Amino acid sequence: MIDAYTGASVRAAEQPLLDAGYGDILMRRAALGLSRVCETHLRRANRKGLLSGTTAIILVGSGNNGGDGLWAGSFLRRAGVMVTAILTGSKAHPQGLKALRALGGSVVRLEGQDEASDPNAEPDASIAGFHTVDRGQALSKLTSAHLVVDAVLGTGASGGLRGEVAALVQDFNAFQRTSPTGPRIVACDVVSGVDADTGEAPEPVLKAHATVTFGAAKVAHVVAPGEQVSGQLTVIPIGIEERLEDPSVFRLEARDILKAWPRPTPTDTKYTRGVLGVVAGTPSYPGAAIMSTNAAVNSGAGMIRFLGDATTRGMVLAQSPEVVCSDDQPWDVHVQAWLAGPGVADDESQSARVQAVIESPEPAVLDAGALTPAAQAVADGRLGAQKILTPHAGELEQVFEWLKGFGVTDDAPDRDRIEAAPVHWAREAARLTGATVLLKGATTIIASPGSDEDGVEQVCLSIGQASPWLATAGSGDTLAGILGTVVAHVAEHPDALRNLGAWAREDGRWAAAAALGAGVHALASRVDGEGPVPPTVLAANVRKVLRTTRQ
Numbered sequence: 001m002i003d004a005y006t007g008a009s010v011r012a013a014e015q016p017l018l019d020a021g022y023g024d025i026l027m028r029r030a031a032l033g034l035s036r037v038c039e040t041h042l043r044r045a046n047r048k049g050l051l052s053g054t055t056a057i058i059l060v061g062s063g064n065n066g067g068d069g070l071w072a073g074s075f076l077r078r079a080g081v082m083v084t085a086i087l088t089g090s091k092a093h094p095q096g097l098k099a100l101r102a103l104g105g106s107v108v109r110l111e112g113q114d115e116a117s118d119p120n121a122e123p124d125a126s127i128a129g130f131h132t133v134d135r136g137q138a139l140s141k142l143t144s145a146h147l148v149v150d151a152v153l154g155t156g157a158s159g160g161l162r163g164e165v166a167a168l169v170q171d172f173n174a175f176q177r178t179s180p181t182g183p184r185i186v187a188c189d190v191v192s193g194v195d196a197d198t199g200e201a202p203e204p205v206l207k208a209h210a211t212v213t214f215g216a217a218k219v220a221h222v223v224a225p226g227e228q229v230s231g232q233l234t235v236i237p238i239g240i241e242e243r244l245e246d247p248s249v250f251r252l253e254a255r256d257i258l259k260a261w262p263r264p265t266p267t268d269t270k271y272t273r274g275v276l277g278v279v280a281g282t283p284s285y286p287g288a289a290i291m292s293t294n295a296a297v298n299s300g301a302g303m304i305r306f307l308g309d310a311t312t313r314g315m316v317l318a319q320s321p322e323v324v325c326s327d328d329q330p331w332d333v334h335v336q337a338w339l340a341g342p343g344v345a346d347d348e349s350q351s352a353r354v355q356a357v358i359e360s361p362e363p364a365v366l367d368a369g370a371l372t373p374a375a376q377a378v379a380d381g382r383l384g385a386q387k388i389l390t391p392h393a394g395e396l397e398q399v400f401e402w403l404k405g406f407g408v409t410d411d412a413p414d415r416d417r418i419e420a421a422p423v424h425w426a427r428e429a430a431r432l433t434g435a436t437v438l439l440k441g442a443t444t445i446i447a448s449p450g451s452d453e454d455g456v457e458q459v460c461l462s463i464g465q466a467s468p469w470l471a472t473a474g475s476g477d478t479l480a481g482i483l484g485t486v487v488a489h490v491a492e493h494p495d496a497l498r499n500l501g502a503w504a505r506e507d508g509r510w511a512a513a514a515a516l517g518a519g520v521h522a523l524a525s526r527v528d529g530e531g532p533v534p535p536t537v538l539a540a541n542v543r544k545v546l547r548t549t550r551q
């Protein structure tokens, strides 16, 4: 599990050490870790695996992030690398600058640095004497280097790159598009301009092959879009780890997911494992019913009860004879949890069942056609953490429109805003609806509602490493079936996921269950390597994923 923190909580952990005068030591530890990762990349760039003869350009901002870069440059110099620092701000960390120069590193200033690129610009005599390079000259230094270290902005950034350095990055990105064999790019702490706390990545950003961060991962490393530009993450311990408070986002990794996935014990029966009721599909859209029930079967549901019309029932049974089908109403059957909504549109009887599920006290995964009625139900009160909404960004936009219509919020973000800061909007949707929200996308975000009144903190998780091949119609129906299975189990065994952490109890268990479902879905997308994963194959892959650990 990766615990990811906000910049503010990392700074709070550092503060006592800074107050005690250990700032330089922290910075040098950070820089040493950064330089080691840079060395690995540089050795790969040299056929003989040597460092001498390799070149590194460090883009250096005016704050401590730039200080890390300068110190790392001095360590690389000592190892024989030819290092040039390009200063992009109106000042530079004095000790870092001294250290790099003492070891023979070159230092130049990017011409045109002005108030636009650094809001706190103060003319600084200590760097005024350095030779300047214009953007074209800086670009040719970058493109001819073996390695570029991005140390312009770290956790102290407010907004994206601006001014001349933004234009330089834009030019470099244009070069990269035509010449994929450019330098390796290593980001210091966070990719410059990416918001450490939300992962927002305002263009332009220098997409990194690797990011080296200090003390702990930041939220931007585990949520979209920040994660997608960060490359491989290395966390360097600097001595603040014990002082960190609660993480802001948990990233579950493959081993956490496989370890926590609930497995039957010898005393279990199909009922004690949790019965899942499914309200999905209509004669017009029967596929969603077939795919979601098939996924539930393959993820090991104890029993599945499908409610729907005769045509769809016949098709579900043809694919999965294990499913118990009827035309009952939700209140007539006893289940531990529901899955409602996939493929439900323009059908009175199925919509009525969806409505009954929303109004029932049971836990429920509410997907696709259940999202609008769920948002409408918020007008009558919070839904409860046991109701799990599973929108993609476009569906979440509609949920927010309904919430705005009911006066629950003034701010209804559109799809683009949601995609720019999914972790923020997933949390907000959970807070406003009172439901657990699973927001789909390149990384999947899961947020529990929390409660200001009861002092219950929101739990937030992220799941990554899903194959982009999942962007296929029907992947969501498969996810819904997997989610239903694990939610039904957790409904019957409230403490089943407690080993994940204290946060995975009470209301947080629904977020934990949803994260496990999304995690298994992501693992199933890559189990046979990278390539197309039609939903039926994806569902079958779930069994392979769940077989990979010993019990």
Ligand SMILES: NC(=O)C1=CN([C@@H]2O[C@H](COP(=O)(O)OP(=O)(O)OC[C@H]3O[C@@H](n4cnc5c(N)ncnc54)[C@H](O)[C@@H]3O)[C@@H](O)[C@H]2O)[C@@H](O)CC1
Binding pocket: 014, 018, 023, 026, 027, 028, 030, 061, 062, 063, 064, 065, 066, 068, 117, 118, 119, 120, 152, 153, 154, 155, 156, 157, 158, 159, 160, 161, 162, 188, 189, 190, 214, 238
């Ligand atoms: N505090 C510490 O002891 C440690 C801090 N470390 C490093 O320090 C970094 C944080 O340092 P700082 O707080 O100095 O912040 P940054 O280095 O991220 O940036 C702050 C500077 O950039 C300017 N700035 C902010 N937004 C800008 C924008 N959009 N465009 C142009 N200029 C902008 C500010 O005016 C300020 O001068 C971390 O990311 C990490 O790399 C590490 O050395 C570990 C130890």
Ligand SMILES: Nc1ncnc2c1ncn2[C@@H]1O[C@H](COP(=O)(O)OP(=O)(O)O)[C@@H](O)[C@H]1O
Binding pocket: 368, 392, 439, 440, 441, 442, 443, 444, 466, 467, 468, 469, 470, 471, 472, 473, 474, 475, 476, 477, 478, 479, 521
């Ligand atoms: N680019 C991507 N990378 C990784 N996963 C993705 C990507 N695009 C979509 N997904 C995942 O694929 C699934 C698509 O679900 P959804 O949009 O509901 O599809 P459908 O309704 O057609 O079944 C979600 O789990 C989502 O997180």
